[in-house]
Amino acid sequence: MRYRSMPNTARDSIAEFLIANIPKRIVLSIEEALIVGAQRAYAAARGMDKGHLANALGQDRHFHMNEGFHRALAANGANPTPLKGNSLVTGTAGSITLGRLNTSIGVWNRGRSSVMRRELCEQNKHIAQFLQGDLFRVGTAPTACTIFFVACFARGPGCVLESPESIHVAVPEMEMKEWLFREPLSMFLARYDHGTQVQADRVTPKLKAAVQQRDKMLGSGDE
Template identity: 50%
Template structure:
């Protein structure tokens, strides 16, 4: 039988990705989105959504790359439509944008699907194998996902939410997905340690004995 592990996807993320990098990326993606919307102002409504989408890609890639550089996360260079990646601990970090609720769009990139193959090693933290022990991974992938409203009439200048997401190896499902606002709180959580209860209850002497008159002492 496989030995159980206390490791989880969230604890693995917290252990490898410093809080400062997560917070820096959250701010950077918001700033990049705002710059993209500002740059698109004045464009014809007929292709405004397409223009905003393209500008989001370039501006958010730039801001993401800078945040990785500030966090010493070894960012890849900016090259056209290529995915920008960084490194923190065992995790390769990347990003993409989606319309809120349409997570399947993340699979459109063949590069992202290839990157996700590294997560085979941590799938066991969600679906343990009966006869295989968990081995700490040397490689894994996490994405920062900016979720936008489906219409430019609703909050067009910034994401509705920014989430950190860890896909399965085929990028067909998510081993872990959580908003950055909720995830940041995990850094303040102290690990729970189990302590043996060494207290030994003692009964009072003579308890339950009765006097001759039948009253208890």
């Protein structure tokens, strides 16, 4: 999926809608849960043969990060769906559906392959009207939407594989062909303290070293 360039006012309007529905504590809990889940997944996969380490790590990330995401949602009253095999886990905060997905750095079209994700995003049709200047027309202001917490992982020898390089809050359009809003979690969290208008951060965010080492149960390894 490509990212739709938009004026800062449109980005701020979407961010304001998200913040009005999602308490900051939920975002913080999800951030921690995804980091710890990724670390546990790497610990579980470490030592596998290099021929299928990447597949094993991807599968372990799905299960461990799903469990962490589920716990974070449940602990904050966000009504998580049951854990069940490869099924997606989603929750709700206000009128917003919360989901998650993993991807590699620079690869932003992976989520569209899921039929369930595309179905969840059908309610995002009003967000597009947000960007077309229709926000203040009767009946066009969004009453619900689906967002994803996207964990971006590095790939290849020498990369830090046990934790995401970054986590983003992202809002796709209804057919998941492009992202209407996409922002590093650090920037999004800053909006809670400084209002919805924040200065664009052009530096690729990386998780703090102290966070990356949390619950560290592993050494170095290649995917």
